[in-house]
Amino acid sequence: MLTRLLRDYLRPYRWQVALIVTLMAGQTVGNLYLPNLSADIINRGVIEGNLHYIVRTGAVMLGITLLVGTVAIVAVYLASKTSMGSGADIRAAVFRRVLQLSSRDMDRFGTPSLITRNTNDVQQIQLFVQMALTLMVMAPIMSVGGVILAIREGAALSPLLAVAVPVMAAFIAVVIVAVVPRFRSMQVKIDRINLVLREQITGVRVIRAFLRNGPEAERFDDANLDLTRTALYVNRVFALAIPTVMAILNLSSVAVLWFGGRLVSESSMPIGNLTAFLSYILQILMSVMLAVMMAILLPRAMASAERIEEVLDAAPSVADPPAPRRPSREEGVVELDDVGFRYPGSEMPVLEHVSFSLHPGETTAVIGGTGSGKTTLLNLIPRLFDVTEGRVLVDGVDVRERELEELWRSIGLVPQAAYLFSGTVASNLRLGNPDASEAELWHALEVAQASDFVAAMPGGLDARIDQGGTNVSGGQRQRLSIARALARRPALYLFDDCFSALDAATDARLRAALQAETRRSSMLIVAQRVSTIMHADHIVVLDEGGVAGAGTHDELVETCPPYREIVQSQLGEGAAA
């Protein structure tokens, strides 16, 4: 998965990547050559007392350093552009794909998961690419090059490499194996503590009313102790790891000097080569350490890549038809023709054999309990889902044959959960109609019974709205959400149980105002409260996915037992009489 993702998204950057690898190789060669020069400075300069040589070689050394530095800076520049650029590309691809997905596809992934995939997972990949382009390219070149040069400087000392390198690699690997799982479990334990604290803050009233401060403290203490123990373990392993790595590095140097010293004393090796060998072995060990540590990043990047690919591979279950048809006129006439819907593989359909139609100037209501399929039914009209049986026609054309954007243009949707976007009241109201004038916005607010509180907000139409609309109450959110649909002036209104947070009086005023406002439009209201829909022109009673009755309130009270049951439970015994 990771390789496929990187192959696809690094392709536009392949020349940069090739250049980065070349530059990194050059930089590494330069870095490996430097110990050679410092060895020369000692061998031929210091020992022979040749100051001129020292200065000349020193100048060469500085020149190479400058060159290597420049190369390194260019490489880092390219690597940063490549990693952040490909990250931005992946992020944009995921974002675009999510916007293509249907509501059902969204449910399959879960919105929070999609948000994480679009943000954190992309960041993981970005980080991985950045590391891969710099350290992961450099470490192997450095290790191999270092080994070759070290052997050239002192072949007799190479057995030392054969000991020190595996020891270092093995030790780091052991530390990773010992720490990484605990590190993850530490994160889980931190989350656990945070959860307990979150509950203590949000549930402060219940905890105090039920005198639970003592047990809550114990619950917290358990989590606290648990975290402390794991954190102590992890930190103590680290306490061991760093000094051990230092010891391995230092003891390797001492060993090089001891065995190398004997070679020098036998005149089988110049003293300067010993110094060079020393530099190489340290460089090799450091690269080995880095290379092994990279192993930590890999599983995480792979998991992220997989989660990203899942989104990119998801084919939208609702898409534009190849040859869209346009209706001759947009009036908001909707026909549901023997409509059925079932989830793939499920035994029971959510909806079956539902037929009715919506006409301009008429209010149609759908009522039923939880799980009766009301919301599913409403979602079939804007093609958030597709029917599995029958067909839905809007203005005479099957919705599956219409272009999505064009279909949506005629719809004013008020979903069950009123969601507002960060910005201002005005920017939210203009969501579906960017050209709406201020007067039109105020009119929409008046109809939605929202003008009073908007006028009272600091800034009025320009009052700030937080993400999700969390800075206004649930009822205000619902009314703004209704006003948003009204400001669009669509031919077809879809209200999905969106009056629930309103008190009965506001509900009544709103419905009266709506009726006057929407004379030219069709209106579909889905509701649980009888009082909300009993004045509708046409009521459809849904029960377990099927139509249990249809007609006006008075007709249904007479003829439809499930409707009568609902009325009795909500309005009291006398209501159905």
Add this chain to the structure above:
Amino acid sequence: MIGRPAGRMRPGASAAPVERSRDFWGTLRRLLARLRPDRLRVVSALGLGVASVASAVAGPKIIGNATNILFEGVVGRMLAPGETKAQAVSALRAHGERQIAAMVSAMNVTPGKGVDLAALGLALGAAAGVYLASSAFQFGQTYLLAGVVQRAMYGLRREVEEKLARLPLRYFDSHPHGELLSMVTNDIDNLTTTLQQGLSQLLGSVLTILGVLGMMFWLSPILAIVSLVTIPLALVVTLLVARRSQVQFGVQWDQTGSLNSLVEETHTGHVLVQVFGRRRPTTEDFDGQNRRLYEASYRAQFLSGVIQPAMQFVANLNYVVIAVLGGYRVASGLLSLGDVQAFIQYSRQFTMPITQIAGQMNMLQSGMASAERVFDFLDEDEEPPEPAPPAKAAARRAAHDGRRGALRLEHVSFRYEADKPLIEDFSLDVAPGETVAIVGPTGAGKTTLVNLLVRFYEIDAGRILLDGVDYRDLTRDEVRAAFGMVLQDTWLFGGSIRDNIAYGRPGATAAEVAAAAAAAHVDHFVRALPHGYDTLIDGEASNISSGQKQLLTIARAFLADPSILILDEATSNVDTRTEVLVQDAMARLRRGRTSFVIAHRLSTIRDAGTIVVVDHGRIVEQGRHRELLGRHGFYWSLYNSQFAGAGAAD
């Protein structure tokens, strides 16, 4: 909860912009004072740290000595055996090799004799010993410090949690929960990291710089001064680049935050974005922000990547300068080869801590800013103290004898803010078993009365008597023990359904839990779950519908069996069938108990013994249904708009 994403979504590769604390030293002192119980360990860790740095610093010098032994052997072998050193030197002079002669004369050379392997072994043995000791000391230091820090953080988290339990409700109502959560989670986390890593690393860096500087001056003051010249250069490079990259990381942080917000709200409002035709504008918006994030992050990434090569250049510059000057001094016999090598080692060890110190200081700064917020929280005013024990004991006995649920409010006054009177001179007498309905428009402040009854807030004047005993003669827990609550906000904690029902009565038997659940019409639902009563409710309780949650909170109140009940009749997002169950369960729960009901139903207000009418937080009317209607006041109009709508069908 959909809130600001800053806390949850940290940009992976970058750091937050550095925050400054108000009073750095004061906070640091207070933080260190918390380590006092462990001062022996702290002092030992410090001692070990010094010892570790000292031995690490001694290493290169000893290695340098070993190099000298090697070098002397090499030179010695080049000279004719049998000569004395003086003879060899004058022979070299005679050959015109004046420089080499000077060098040899300063060395401890025996002509003709090769490398003294015994001496070399001894020196290297000493070096190995010193390095091992340094590692061992460092291990000891970090090990001790880990214990100290983790214990201290354990204690701090505990104190914060205990503080939460002692704060007045006022605090929770006046501070956004998000802010509080971020403090108790992010700030304590940040502080732990600072103490665990920042402090000991900073100490290590400072000690290393001092030790290395000392050695350099001891080896050769002149070389030391010369190589010190490169330090300002290193500092300039670090500061220049680091400041810019800090700025870019800050921009990156902000851009990540706003882009993540955009992604979050676009995906959350997915249906709206589609149906309202916003896909193209939103994508354009996203592309612009994504572009800006890309610009900021590659710059930040690049700038932080520049530091390393730049510092390497400075280090190599230093190396060459030392090699040239050192080579000259070795050749003149003023310095040994080993010392030059040791010197080079030191100058390398020197640049590392200097580049790191800036980052460590930043870490410390942000750690102190976090510590400050935690300490501010710990300093918040707590609930007023409980009554003195003797008065309490007498009153408690009295309360216990007559625990029937009689409640009497006498001339009670209360206000949240000193200049906004809410409840003035309010009196109410509630007999055991009676129902009081609280009514008012949405957002009228119906919970204020609840806050006073359950003693979440203390009244300003007047008194409240529970079964004849003044609240002030009882502990808060004794007051609350009489109450049970079923609120609209159905709070459940992350645990099993059994534990949630038994919340008000720990130790209840399985049969009692099941009986309470049955009374609340939720037993059947729970048993139908795969794990029955052991089903875990997850963090947001998203695996259970809001209606079932409400039933569970009713079952919880049943099991707690209080004499007085506080009930919110509002049911939102509950389907018709469940609503019937909820209402029936609430009615059963009220049977035989004194009840305060935030009323939404006609039958409740008709049957209530007293109706308390609330508007704009104030109690505006009180009385029975008929008498209030007769007054044609606020209740009358409220009744007609809010209750008569549903009643029209009656």
